[in-house]
Amino acid sequence: MGVQSNIDHGGKExxxxxxxxxxxxxxxxxxxxxxxxxxxVTHYVVDLGNxxxxxxxxxxxxxxxxxxxxxDEANVKIIKxxxxxxxxxxxxxxxxxxxxx
Amino acid sequence: MxxxxxxxxxSDRLLLCKIIGKQGHEVVEAENGKQAIDCYVKDTxxxxxxxxxxxELDGKEAAKEIKRLAGEDLVPIIFLTSLVDAQSLxxxxxxxxxxxxxxxxNNIILKAKIDAFVxxxxxxxxxxKQRDTIAENNQHxxxxxxxxxxxxxxxxxxxxxxxxxxKYMLSPLAVFNGDVLLAARKPxxxxxxxxxDFTGHGLPAAIGAMxxxxxxxxxxxxxxxxxxxxxxxxxxxxxxxxxxxxCCAAVVDLSFTKRSISIWMGGVPDCYLLTNQGQTLKPLxxxxxxxxxxxxxxxxxxxxxxxxxxxxxxxMWSDGIVEARDANGDMYGEERLQQVFKQGLKAESLFNxxxxxxxxxxxQSQRDDDTTLIEMKMVDEAELxxxxxxxxxGVIAGPSDWKxxxxxxxxxxxxxxxxxxxxxxxxxxxxxxxxxxxxxxxxSELFSNAFEHGILRLDSSLKSSPTGFAEYYQLRQQRLDAxxxxxxxxxxxxxxxxxxxxxxxxxxxxxxxxxxYPIKFHQDESQxxxxxxxxxxxxIYSLCHSLEYQGSGNKVVAxxxxx
Amino acid sequence: xxxxxHFDIEALTMLEEIMEDEFPELVKVFIADSDPRIPAxxxxxxxxxxxxxxxxxHSFKGASGxxxxxxxxxxxxxxxxxxxxxxxxxxxxLIHQVEQEYLAVKSNLLSMVE
Numbered sequence: 001m002g003v004q005s006n007i008d009h010g011g012k013e014x015x016x017x018x019x020x021x022x023x024x025x026x027x028x029x030x031x032x033x034x035x036x037x038x039x040x041v042t043h044y045v046v047d048l049g050n051x052x053x054x055x056x057x058x059x060x061x062x063x064x065x066x067x068x069x070x071x072d073e074a075n076v077k078i079i080k081x082x083x084x085x086x087x088x089x090x091x092x093x094x095x096x097x098x099x100x101x
Numbered sequence: 102m103x104x105x106x107x108x109x110x111x112s113d114r115l116l117l118c119k120i121i122g123k124q125g126h127e128v129v130e131a132e133n134g135k136q137a138i139d140c141y142v143k144d145t146x147x148x149x150x151x152x153x154x155x156x157e158l159d160g161k162e163a164a165k166e167i168k169r170l171a172g173e174d175l176v177p178i179i180f181l182t183s184l185v186d187a188q189s190l191x192x193x194x195x196x197x198x199x200x201x202x203x204x205x206x207n208n209i210i211l212k213a214k215i216d217a218f219v220x221x222x223x224x225x226x227x228x229x230k231q232r233d234t235i236a237e238n239n240q241h242x243x244x245x246x247x248x249x250x251x252x253x254x255x256x257x258x259x260x261x262x263x264x265x266x267x268k269y270m271l272s273p274l275a276v277f278n279g280d281v282l283l284a285a286r287k288p289x290x291x292x293x294x295x296x297x298d299f300t301g302h303g304l305p306a307a308i309g310a311m312x313x314x315x316x317x318x319x320x321x322x323x324x325x326x327x328x329x330x331x332x333x334x335x336x337x338x339x340x341x342x343x344x345x346x347x348c349c350a351a352v353v354d355l356s357f358t359k360r361s362i363s364i365w366m367g368g369v370p371d372c373y374l375l376t377n378q379g380q381t382l383k384p385l386x387x388x389x390x391x392x393x394x395x396x397x398x399x400x401x402x403x404x405x406x407x408x409x410x411x412x413x414x415x416x417m418w419s420d421g422i423v424e425a426r427d428a429n430g431d432m433y434g435e436e437r438l439q440q441v442f443k444q445g446l447k448a449e450s451l452f453n454x455x456x457x458x459x460x461x462x463x464x465q466s467q468r469d470d471d472t473t474l475i476e477m478k479m480v481d482e483a484e485l486x487x488x489x490x491x492x493x494x495g496v497i498a499g500p501s502d503w504k505x506x507x508x509x510x511x512x513x514x515x516x517x518x519x520x521x522x523x524x525x526x527x528x529x530x531x532x533x534x535x536x537x538x539x540x541x542x543x544x545s546e547l548f549s550n551a552f553e554h555g556i557l558r559l560d561s562s563l564k565s566s567p568t569g570f571a572e573y574y575q576l577r578q579q580r581l582d583a584x585x586x587x588x589x590x591x592x593x594x595x596x597x598x599x600x601x602x603x604x605x606x607x608x609x610x611x612x613x614x615x616x617x618y619p620i621k622f623h624q625d626e627s628q629x630x631x632x633x634x635x636x637x638x639x640x641i642y643s644l645c646h647s648l649e650y651q652g653s654g655n656k657v658v659a660x661x662x663x664x
Numbered sequence: 665x666x667x668x669x670h671f672d673i674e675a676l677t678m679l680e681e682i683m684e685d686e687f688p689e690l691v692k693v694f695i696a697d698s699d700p701r702i703p704a705x706x707x708x709x710x711x712x713x714x715x716x717x718x719x720x721x722h723s724f725k726g727a728s729g730x731x732x733x734x735x736x737x738x739x740x741x742x743x744x745x746x747x748x749x750x751x752x753x754x755x756x757x758l759i760h761q762v763e764q765e766y767l768a769v770k771s772n773l774l775s776m777v778e
Contacts, residue, residue, distance in 0.1 A: 024301075056300045056368075056420070060345030063394065067344045072399075091387040092349065092368035097394070110727050112694040119683050119690075154722060183726040205675065205729040205737075208682060 005033035013043040016065075019050040022058040022085075030061050034068055044069050049080030054088050066097060077101060102219055103127045105146035107137035107163065108181060109155045113204070117150060117181075120208045124215065134158025141167045141176070148218050150202070153182045153193060161196035168197035175225040177218040181206075246277060249307060257314045260285045261292065264485055268452045269475040279306030280419050280473040281348075283314055285321040288531040288600070290482055290664040292355040293321045293330070296475055297348045297392070298369065298419040305346055309393070312337050313348065323499075324534035327354040328402040331365055331392070335400045338393030347393040351417045354404070357482040358664060362415060363404040367391045370423050370435065373416040374407055379448035383407075409479040414448055421472040422455075425463050433462050452476045499531045501597035508590040514552065515581055520545055523591060530595055532603055532663045539644050540605075543659055546641050547609045548589070553577065555613030555655055556587045587612045604646075605661045615653030670768050675732035680776075688777040694731055695770055698724065702766060705743070705759050709752070717747040717755065724762075733769045736762065 003026055005016045016033045018026060034044070044065060048054070066074045077099045081089060089100055104126045108114045118128045129144045131137040135157045140146065149167065153160040164178045180193040180201040193201050200214055262269055262284045271282050279299035286292055295317050299306035313334050320330045331352060338348055349368030356362070366372065367389035374383045389401055409415070425433040441458050442451065455474060505526065509519055520541070527533050527540055553559045557580045563569040590610045597603035642648045646662040667673060680687050701724050708716040725740035739762045746755050 055424075056298070056349065057345075059368075059391075060300045060347065063347070064345040091366075091370065093388060093390045096390055110723060111697050112690060112727050113730050115686070115690050115693050116679075116683070116730050119686060123682065154719065183722065183729060204726045205732065208678075 003029035003033050007037070007041060009043070011038060011040045013045060014041045015045045015047055017047040017050065021053045021055075022048070022051045022061075023053070023055045024057040027057070027061060031064070034065055042075060044074070044076040046076065046078045047080055048078060048082075048085050051082070051085055054085045059088070059092055059094065062094070062098065075099075102147045102215070102222075103129060103144065104215070105129045105131060105137065105140050105144065105149045105151075107131040107134065107140075107149065107155065107160065108152040109133055110152070113152070113181070116206065117211075120206065120211060121150075121215070124212055126215070134160060134163030137163045138166050138170075141170065147176070147222055148215060149176060149178045150181055151178055151198075153180050153184060153189075161193065161198075164193075164197040173229065175222055177221065179214060179218070250277075253307065253311060253314070256311060256318070257281065257283060260318060261485075264292070266478040266480045266485065267294075267475065269473075270456060271473050277303055277307055278421070279310075280421065281310045281313065282473055282475060283317050285318050286485070287321060287354075287535065288324045290601075291357055292477075292485075293317070293327055294353045294355065294417075294475065294477060295350065296352075296369070296417045296419065296473065297350040298421070298473070299348045300346050305342075309338055309342055309346070309348060312341065313392075322531070324531035326535045326537065327352060327363065327365070328404065329537075331402050332397065332400060335392045335395065336397045339396060342393045347391040349387075349391045349420070351387075353415065353417070353477065355477060355479070357480060357485070360410060360479060361406055361408050363406050364415075365389060365402065365404045370418065370420050372418075373442065374409070374413070375416065375442070375448060375451070376409060376413045378412070382442050411479055411481070412448065413479045414451070415477045416451070416455075417475050417477075419473040422459055422474060425459055425472055427462050428464055433459055437462065499529050501530065501595065501600060501603065504592070504594035506590065506592045508588050511584055511587050514556070514587060514589060515584065519591070520548065523593070526593065527605070530597075530603070530605070532597075532600075533595075533605060536661065536663065540661065543641050543644050543661070544607065547607070547657055547659060548591075550638075550657075551589050551609050551611035551613070551655075555611035555615070556584070556589070557581065558613065601664075603663050605663075607659045607661075608656065609659075610652075610656040613655050615655035618650040618654045667772055670733060670735055670765065670772055672732040672734050679732055690731075691773045691777050694727060695773070697727060698766060698770075702759075702763050705762065709755055709759060712752060714747040714750055714752070718744050721747065728766075728769070731769070731773070733765075736765045736769050739765055 002019045003016060004019075005014060007014050014034060014037060016030070018030070046062065046065070062076075062078070066076050068074075069076050078089065078094075079101045081100065086100070089095070089098075094100065104121055106114055106117050106121070106128060107130075108117065109132050114130055114132075118130065121128050129140050129146055131140045133155045134151075137149070137151060137160075138158070141149065149164075151160040151164060155163075160180060164180075167176060167178065177199040178197060180198045181204065182189070182193065182201055183204040184190065184193075190201055199218070202211060202214060260283050261267075262282060264284065264286075267284060269282055271280065272278060279301060281295070281297035281299070283295040283297075284292060295313075297310070297313065299309050316334050316337060317330060320333060321327075325333075342348075347368070350366070351369045351372055352365045354363040364372070364385060366385065366387035368391035369387050371384040371386050374385055375381070376383065385405070385407070388405075389403075395401075423433060423435055423438065427433075437458065438455065441454050444454070446454055452474070459472060507519065507523070509517065513519075523544055524537070524541060527544075528537060533540060554561065557577060559573060559577055559580070561573075563573040563576075588611070590608075592606075592608040592610070594606045595603060638648070641659065644661070645659045647658075647660045649658045650656065651658060667676075679690075683690050701720060705717065705720055705724075708720060721740045721743035725737045725744060728734075728740060729737040739758060743755055743758050743762065746752075746758065
């Protein structure tokens with residue numbers, strides 16, 4: 001399990017990549033990835049391409065990121081979900097809050 | 102430090118006493134193993150220096166006994182020996198010795214060893230103290246958890262989970278796992294069932310569960326509709342839980358008379374509806390965000406309806422079942438769950454079969470008890486009568502037999518909207534609360550008919566064109582300004598049979614001229630439509646048990662029956 | 665008297681320093697403990713009690729070592745070893761040597777405290 005992040009597109013987009021199980025153990029790393037970054041960042045991307053599993057505390061972390069990114073005005077994309085991850089996001093109806101690709 | 106020196110050799114003892122005394126320690130002497138044990142008990146030394154070969158009882162035997170007596174206390178024993186072979190030294194350590202010192206003594210080494218053991222003793226004492234503190238705190242926390250659980254049980258178990266149509270499985274300390282299971286009978290018949298799963302464990306989950314259970318039971322007992330209860334719970338959780346904490350839930354309104362359920366699901370795994378004598382299995386999927394995520398305006402309370410015949414069953418669970426792990430860390434998964442349903446078992450054995458299947462899968466591996474499961478069966482309401490919770494009588498008792506008359510004069514009609522007041526009075530009756538929307542429509546339509554058509558004599562057909570619409574409201578204002586000597590009189594009565602059923606009668610009379618109306622209504626819609634276009638009467642009629650115009654048409658009586 | 669051939673002089677000096685005015689007491693206790701050991705060794709040899717021989721020699725070795733009388737301790741160690749292996753042949757001579765060495769140690773110590 002690991003969280004990597006980097007800023008793209010001329011400093012406007014933060015990409016956070018979560019490998020392996022995305023659960024409470026990733027809590028601190030995930031927060032660190034977006035807290036205290038440059039104010040220029042307006043777009044957020046969570047890359048779950050290498051995420052094998054996602055639990056409800058991960059959903060909570062995504063909500064925290066959304067809140068950090070501006071709540072209802074937030075621009076947060078969740079990309080590359082596998083079927084299992086996608087299903088968990090779907091039953092919680094997270095499409096309503098995030099752009100899921 | 103107090104140091105015991107056990108040596109049968111007087112000159113050796115004298116020398117050691119001198120060396121150790123010079124290092125600032127207190128010395129106790131023993132001449133053999135037996136004396137050493139006695140001194141240990143009597144003087145409780147901190148460190149023991151012990152000769153291996155002694156008369157009466159040798160050093161190794163004495164060391165074993167002293168270590169046994171010491172139990173968890175650390176009493177370092179340093180063997181004094183002129184033995185040099187490895188086996189003899191190893192035997193000393195095996196007997197419970199912590200170190201050895203070879204003769205002839207070197208006072209520098211002796212000092213270093215004693216200092217090292219003093220440090221070790223201090224560290225051990227600190228560890229023991231911390232361990233005791235932790236154990237005490239843990240004891241304290243467990244006690245608090247049990248008290249908290251008792252408080253929660255008083256709130257949560259005021260419901261009807263033990264009703265004959267429900268089977269459920271819930272860990273005794275589930276509230277600290279974040280799982281909540283609530284069930285309550287509605288005053289108007291039927292049942293509300295709530296399965297919730299908070300994110301996180303421990304206190305944050307338990308804290309959210311308390312107000313949630315309060316709201317659920319309180320509002321159900323007062324007759325509120327499940328949608329309103331959900332909105333209230335969502336709002337409460339949204340306001341008290343930090344962002345990122347929420348409650349996944351499956352919530353059901355069971356109607357035994359209509360043989361149907363309405364279900365709301367947010368963030369929970371598929372529920373299974375088993376119908377057609379156990380032949381048809383239909384998964385119901387979550388379509389909402391969990392409770393406590395969205396604001397009141399964004400919250401979606403839409404529920405889906407499903408028909409259920411007698412003996413049809415609805416199964417709901419928290420994700421603890423699907424995510425239960427075996428010794429290899431593999432998850433139970435939805436496929437295994439579906440498999441249980443495909444075995445062709447009788448409907449009544451399915452609940453136990455699911456339980457067995459999960460516990461067999463989990464085996465002896467760290468069972469985390471985070472598995473909540475409930476089965477609800479469609480039955481005749483009569484089967485539940487016996488278990489109606491008597492403790493709730495105090496809560497649900499509202500006014501049941503009452504009447505009131507309320508008349509508005511001209512001035513009031515011009516400036517005052519009576520609807521909130523009238524609604525408030527009706528909502529005091531528990532059974533009427535669940536029909537709040539329906540009652541509001543009836544009262545507001547009849548009031549506006551009496552006011553706009555009866556008193557102000559406005560023609561609603563004007564409103565059908567955009568220009569007419571403006572004209573209508575212009576005319577309305579003119580006539581309102583010119584209004585003198587008018588009234589509208591509301592008469593409301595409510596009667597109830599043992600709190601099981603009741604009749605609400607609303608009469609609205611105005612001082613206008615009335616209109617031409619048929620003697621009796623029929624459910625023949627075309628007739629109703631033609632005769633009363635513009636008065637919203639078909640709508641009102643569809644919401645009432647009966648609707649009757651009297652006098653010149655300036656008086657209307659609407660009757661609403663419950664359940 | 666040739667002190668150096670019977671003691672580790674450096675260790676003996678340190679011992680005196682550690683014991684301060686109790687050094688005479690230490691010498692007294694050592695001699696009181698050790699005097700009976702020579703006849704005891706002889707008797708154990710006569711009775712061919714190798715275990716007793718070994719224990720006596722072991723204890724004598726420890727005590728004389730602590731008094732920095734290393735040659736005496738060395739001789740005691742030889743008796744301990746021989747009796748452990750049950751070889752009585754050389755022991756009679758060793759006991760004789762121990763007696764001689766002990767007498768030298770004793771008179772040396774006594775001369776230090778008088």
